[in-house]
Amino acid sequence: MELSDEVLCRRTAERDEAAFDALVARYQGRAYRLAWSIVRNAEDARDLSQEAFIRVFQSAGRFDGRSKFSTWFYRIVVNLCLDQRRKHRGWKLWVRDEGDPESHEPLLDRQPAPSQDPVDTIGRERTLKRLWEAVGRLAPQQRAAVILQVQEELPTPEIAAVLKCSEATVRVHLHRALTTLRKTMGTT
Amino acid sequence: MGTLPDPELEQFRDLLDDLAHAVERPPDIHWSRYRAELRAKLEARLERRRAWWRRPVPLALSASLAGALAVGALVVVQSGRQSETGADLAAVEEAAIGDRLELLEQYRVVEQLDLLEEFDVIRDLDRLTVERTG
Numbered sequence A: 001m002e003l004s005d006e007v008l009c010r011r012t013a014e015r016d017e018a019a020f021d022a023l024v025a026r027y028q029g030r031a032y033r034l035a036w037s038i039v040r041n042a043e044d045a046r047d048l049s050q051e052a053f054i055r056v057f058q059s060a061g062r063f064d065g066r067s068k069f070s071t072w073f074y075r076i077v078v079n080l081c082l083d084q085r086r087k088h089r090g091w092k093l094w095v096r097d098e099g100d101p102e103s104h105e106p107l108l109d110r111q112p113a114p115s116q117d118p119v120d121t122i123g124r125e126r127t128l129k130r131l132w133e134a135v136g137r138l139a140p141q142q143r144a145a146v147i148l149q150v151q152e153e154l155p156t157p158e159i160a161a162v163l164k165c166s167e168a169t170v171r172v173h174l175h176r177a178l179t180t181l182r183k184t185m186g187t188t
Numbered sequence B: 001m002g003t004l005p006d007p008e009l010e011q012f013r014d015l016l017d018d019l020a021h022a023v024e025r026p027p028d029i030h031w032s033r034y035r036a037e038l039r040a041k042l043e044a045r046l047e048r049r050r051a052w053w054r055r056p057v058p059l060a061l062s063a064s065l066a067g068a069l070a071v072g073a074l075v076v077v078q079s080g081r082q083s084e085t086g087a088d089l090a091a092v093e094e095a096a097i098g099d100r101l102e103l104l105e106q107y108r109v110v111e112q113l114d115l116l117e118e119f120d121v122i123r124d125l126d127r128l129t130v131e132r133t134g
Helices: A005-013 A017-039 A042-062 A069-088 A118-122 A124-136 A140-150 A156-163 A167-185 B007-021 B031-054 B056-100 B107-112 B119-133
Strands: none
Touching: A005 A017, A005 A042, A005 A069, A017 A042, A017 A069, A017 A140, A017 B031, A042 A069, A042 B031, A069 A140, A069 A156, A124 A140, A124 A167, A124 B007, A140 A156, A140 A167, A140 B007, A156 A167, A167 B007, B031 B056
């Protein structure tokens, strides 16, 4: 019988290396993919996801079992990625337009929407590629919320647990993200 | 009659569907190498932590802490012993005070006034009582 994540985590806390290896094997793909979605760099994603596993090994005893292991683990990965982005100041979205220093609207929000339907002009594949590129330029929390919902298919309460905010805040992040994406893709 | 779908919600749903259908995949990775790297990093981290504890400063810190704990324990034991001796002394003291308080007539009142500790006040109170009756 396959042991649950929570049992494996408890055993990891007791320094059971086989349990830790099982957790790694179970989550390595998700950890790497999630990290890559946020940092968009394969090497960084590999390092950050490995760091997340090291944190799990070191602090498995602090997992209290009140949430699912996956939620706790996703939180570690997302926090590491957001910290890394903060350190490297990679979120260029927050760069203000020099001509309008008072503006607090993200640069992306102020881009004019294309006048023609991009689906008709450049093809669906390119549109979708552009869509994900636009996701890459979203604010960190908005981007994480979108990735957790679309890619990891987490429900809102779990996204809230991962991002350590309320469900209402998650909805606000998603709404703002989708509004920005809609403007970018010219679907208004 | 059902409610008409909110056009904004519809657009958002379409966007989410598009995103879900076009989820990009990260570059492939060699998983056994990934796990070997992870194992090496973990070992290095654990070794660094062990090495830190072997350095002179942490050693001195732990020795100081152990010393402080030992002194603390000694103080606790000693104070326990002293309190036992203190209890004996208190009993003798109480007997002596009792002898000197033989003239205390308003003991109940004084007790209620919570002035037993103030021996001089008690004595004065007694004197006041004697003077009033005399």
